[in-house]
Amino acid sequence: MNDRAAGTNLDTVRRHNLAAVLGLVHREGPLARSALTQATGLNRSTVGALVAELGELGLVEEREPGANNRVGRPSPVVVPAGRVVAIAVNPEVDAVTVAIVGLDATVQRRVRYPTGHVPTAEEAIAIVSALIDGLRPALAAASRVVGIGVAVPGLVREEDGVVRLAPHLEWTEEPFAAELAAATGFSVLAANDASLGANAERLFGAGRGAADVVYLNGGASGIGAGVIVGGLPLTGISGYAGELGHTLVNSAGVRCHCGAIGCLETEVSQRELLRVLGMDAADADELSRALSAAVGSGDQAVVAEVDRQLGFLATALRNATNVFDPQLIVLGGFLGALHALDPERLPRLVSEQALAASAERLSIVRAELGSDILMIGAAELAFGPLLASPAS
The missing domain is CATH 1.10.10.10 (Winged helix-like DNA-binding domain superfamily/Winged helix DNA-binding domain)
Incomplete structure (x- = not known):
């Protein structure tokens, strides 16, 4: 015995x-x-x-x-071993992206499929299945495929991967993880995209070595956020914590998808930046270049919209600073592009509004992982069981 x-x-x-x-x-x-x-x-x-x-x-x-x-x-x-891989998936309002990511956190292949419309959950599953079929030769070269991780722009129930609400995708109570697993034959885990991005930046990007981090990502599907407290992700009882995109920044604002008035993501949006730039669509890198060129040339419409959005973003970051007392705020997607236009401006605006004691040790930086961030974050979710129990 x-x-x-x-x-x-x-x-x-x-x-x-x-x-x-x-x-x-x-x-x-x-x-x-x-x-x-x-x-x-x-x-x-x-x-x-x-x-x-x-x-x-x-x-x-x-x-x-x-x-x-x-x-x-x-x-x-x-x-x-880079030949041990995960499949990363990110459905958005205008595209579905699938990537192969190695255990060494390297994005080996990435395919973005523009949809031209907001895909239903059923359409997204069909697109992901087709893209994975197209990646079969690359997957065949892997020594092991651990499964699929999905970064969803919405509220995802932690225990079963049900998308409770993804307002920009117009998905409600979608059993996305289970249905994608049935369609592909791979095990599937799903979580909120910004929470996964926060974890990726904490492990491999701008947040390395920081125990208290707030990450905000801006994309076509709105603004999401993830919070790291004491080195651990803040998830809440069901995995929905960190929805800073739906905090109030303008009481005289417009109605949000969520039903509230004046949310951060209704006042600070990629769509409005594209509109003043005269662009239909752009990824984060393209948008960053276009913003930089327009502001540099003195385009008054773009300058005014940038000023307006930075003001509301500063209000949201003031709230995050006062509530979480972070060491670091990391901005991804178009929010990172806004910050990069004048890296000293946003910290100054936040420090002017936040509690002095909370803001005195705060740094605000742009995400380092760029367009790979959600792919690495989703892959990390898929690698989780293997990392927790390598011999199982």
Whole structure:
């Protein structure tokens, strides 16, 4: 009886240590065995055995280190296996995007399919299935496909991936994860797009090393947000926390999709920026270039709209600063493009309105992952079970 209990405890410790080592390599990238030994507090032989087991599972690879000036034999470098992949999906109001993302957080392939209209859930599933079929040769080259992660611009119930409400997509109570799994044969997990973007930036982008982060993303489907508190995502009881796009910024504003008046995403929108720029559609990079050119040339209509939107955005960020006391606010999508026009302006506007004590250590930055952010975030969701239990 005691022997069995001891064996179970040892196996539990081994599984925990496997997850710890794989998580470090996944998040930090190539790490020498000596660095893993230091980071985990385990002895060299234990780390060596764990790395060997992860190698047998096909989750990491060992490489010879580069030249250095240290005395003695350098430690082998452990890297995450890029041939272990996840499929990332992001349905939006004007397109459906599918990507292949490696365990090394590299976006290997990405395909964006413009829809020309707001897709129904059924249409989005058909498009995703077709795009995955087109990616079969690339998937066949992978050593393992862990499943699909979906970044949805709306409220997603955490336990089953049901899209409770995605107002811009006009989806309500859609069992999207289950139906996509049935259509593709892959396991599927789904969550709010901004929450996944926040996690991606925390792990691999501008938020690395920060424990308290507010992330806001602006896109064709409105404004979403994710909040990291003490290094952990703030989800709420059902996974709906962080809807800063639906906070009040203008009591004299227009009615939002959600039914309220003057929400952030009705006052700060990509659609209005495209309108004053005379553009029908653009991705974040194209919009950023167009805004920069228009403001640089002194286009008064664009300058006025930028000023208006930055004012309302500053109000929302003041609220986020006062409520969450973050170290960092990260802006993605067109919000990042607005901020990049004058990186000192938004921090100044926020500091003028927020509580002085909350704003004094705050930094506001543009997201670093660019157009890859939601793909990496959705893939991270799919990798979650593997990272938690590599040997399962």
